Amino acid sequence: MLGAVVPQRLNVRSMPMTTSSVLCRLTENEVVRGEAEINGWWQVRYRDTIGFVHGAYIKPINDVSRLSGAVNTPRLNVRTGPSPNATYLATLTKGASVKTLAILDGWLEIEFNHQTAYVASPYVDLTYSSSGxxxxxxxxxxxxxxxxxxxxxxxxxxxxxxxxxxxxxxxxxxxxxxxxxxxxxxxxxxxxxxxxxxxxxxxxxxxxxxxxxxDAIPKRSDDNSLLPLTPPVILPVTGNSEQRAVATTWNRFGALLIQLCEQKQVGTGASVAVLCVESGGKGFEQNNSDKMIIRFENHKFWQYWGRHNAAQFNQHFRYRSDKVWLGHEWRKSVNTPWQPFHGRQTTEWEVFEFARLLNEEAAMLSISMGAPQIMGFNHERIGYRSVTEMFDAFSSHIQYQIGGLFEFFSPQMLQYLRDHDFVNFAGMYNGAGQKAVYGEKIRKHYEAFTKLMPNTDNK
Structure with missing residues (x-):
């Protein structure tokens, strides 16, 4: 049993009765795990103490996606599995934020560096966000x-x-x-x-x-909040592949990029180069009824839904266990052959729509969206209160997709762009293994833009 405290203060007592001594007090939205229920009281473990709270003041929690936590011990080991013998990955210090994916017996499954990892649950204080x-x-x-x-x-x-x-x-x-x-x-x-x-x-x-x-970038599909896209200067789409790419991207979104670059204090040249390399400047597929471009990730759908419905998941989805981003296949029924689906938007959407029937929120969390291909599980990072809100905004207009890309940039990423350190920027955006390749691509596009727009502020 998992629950969140409803009142501002809630006593934890030594016995399941109001006359027993108070061991400690919980605060609103703190999360407790009931080990047993006795006459309406929850037996809970709080730090190193076993106590009792009245169940009338506890709200059951069914959605772990609303849980967040803070480390309450000076040093907490992060491991590859829910066991003290599992491989050590890193150490979290007191106060570090923890993104909780699941609660196991004595362990929390967490998101760590975009992977699944585990920490001992007694050393993390959890809080529950209802609506805010x-x-x-x-x-x-x-x-x-x-x-x-x-x-x-x-x-x-x-x-x-x-x-x-x-x-x-x-x-x-x-x-x-x-x-x-x-x-x-x-x-x-x-x-x-x-x-x-x-x-x-x-x-x-x-x-x-x-x-x-x-001002925050508009995040809702409201025509009154849409910003102009066409820049004051249109570039000829000529020259080498990089020059044609940056000219096309600039001509489509230059006015919006100027405003976003002013907000983030980063040069337009670097931003155009990143947009070309990381998104291709295309957010909707004309050959798929102008639907938003997506990529459905089987391993993420396993993380958000499949592991709780393993038999059903395994009937329809599979991927390589050693390299989870490879070997993605699906089938609509057990009587049809397995087939790959990446590479065509019609098949990506077919798989996505099927997954939505199983669990809509989990399916949205498991796709990368639009021009910047930001994963749905990053909705909070770019300022959306839910993945549905992000999906609706990204589906409505390219402005919200490009705005989401800029919101995805961390302060360190932005500083790398200001310094034209494209390799280290790519290391944070694409991963260390691909930073040299993508860094070089961004540099070439940046140089192509500066040749076409030598007087533009690219500092």
Whole structure:
């Protein structure tokens, strides 16, 4: 049994009765695991203590995707399997954020460097995000920290009256989205914003590396929020392959790129080059009823749905266990032969639509979307409250796809682009094994753009 605390404070007692002594107190949205139920009381383990909380004040949790956690011990080992004998991968320090995928017996399955890994569950404090709420900053400058602790590193600062979206609370701290990442602010310096409803499309406050606030990129399919795409200068589509590619991309999206580059303080030349190499500048497939370009990943669908429905998954999907990105095949029924599906959008969508019938949210989490091919499970990183919201926006207009690419760039990625360090940028975007190849491609496209637009700000 897994549940989240409903009231702001909840006593953990030594026995399942209101007259027993209080061992500790839990806070709103903290997550507990019930080991047994006795006359309406949950027996729980809190740190090294066994205690009891009344079940009337616990909300059962069925959606682990809404769980997040913070390490509560000085050093926590990350391993390849749910066992102390499994291979050691890395160490997390106190306060580090943990993205939880599943809860096992004494272990948490987590996402670590885009792979599945495991940590011992007693050393992670979990919190549950139900729907969240809008809030206003009351301090002149409010620190945003990497973890719910005054000793955690500072991501940046929010100015007074900045609006934020609180995803959950944990021991006096609020979890928020900040520059595409999870951040934490003290509850003492924010107040609920009653002027904005819970379903509002309120932009989340974003702060750059110099702590100057900027407007969030529009994320909804609203024609009134669409920005111009066509640039003031149209380039001839001539020359070598790189020159033709950058000219075509610029002519399609130049005006939008100018605005996004100003927001992120990065040169247009580097941005055009990245867009050409990492996305090809195409977000919709004309030969597939103008549907958004996607790629369905079998191994991700296993992660988000298949492992809980293994027999059904194995009837329809398979992939190589040693190199999970290879050997992707599917079949609609056990009476039809296995067949590959990558490479054609009609078959990608056929597999995706089939998976949506099994579990729509898991299917969306398992696809890369649009021109930048950002995976659905990264929706929070680029500022969407749900994968459905990301899917709807990306499906509606190319602006949201390109905006999502810029939101996906971490501060370090942006600095590499400013420095024209394309190899290290590619190492973060494409992985260390491909950074030299992709870095060289980006450099060639950047040089092609500077030849066509020598007077453009490419610093």
């Amino acid at each position: 709420y809008p809030a206003l900053v009351t301090a002149n400058l409010l620190n945003v920290r990497a973890a719910p602790s005054r000793t955690a590193s500072i991501f940046g600062q929010l100015a007074q009256n900045n609006r934020i979206w609180v995803e959950g609370t944990l021991q006096g701290w609020s979890q928020i989205r900040f520059n595409g990442n999870r951040g934490y602010v003290s509850n003492a310096y924010i107040v609920p914003d009653d002027t904005v409803g819970p379903e509002s499309d309120m932009p989340v406050a974003m702060v750059d590396h110099e702590n100057d606030t900027i």
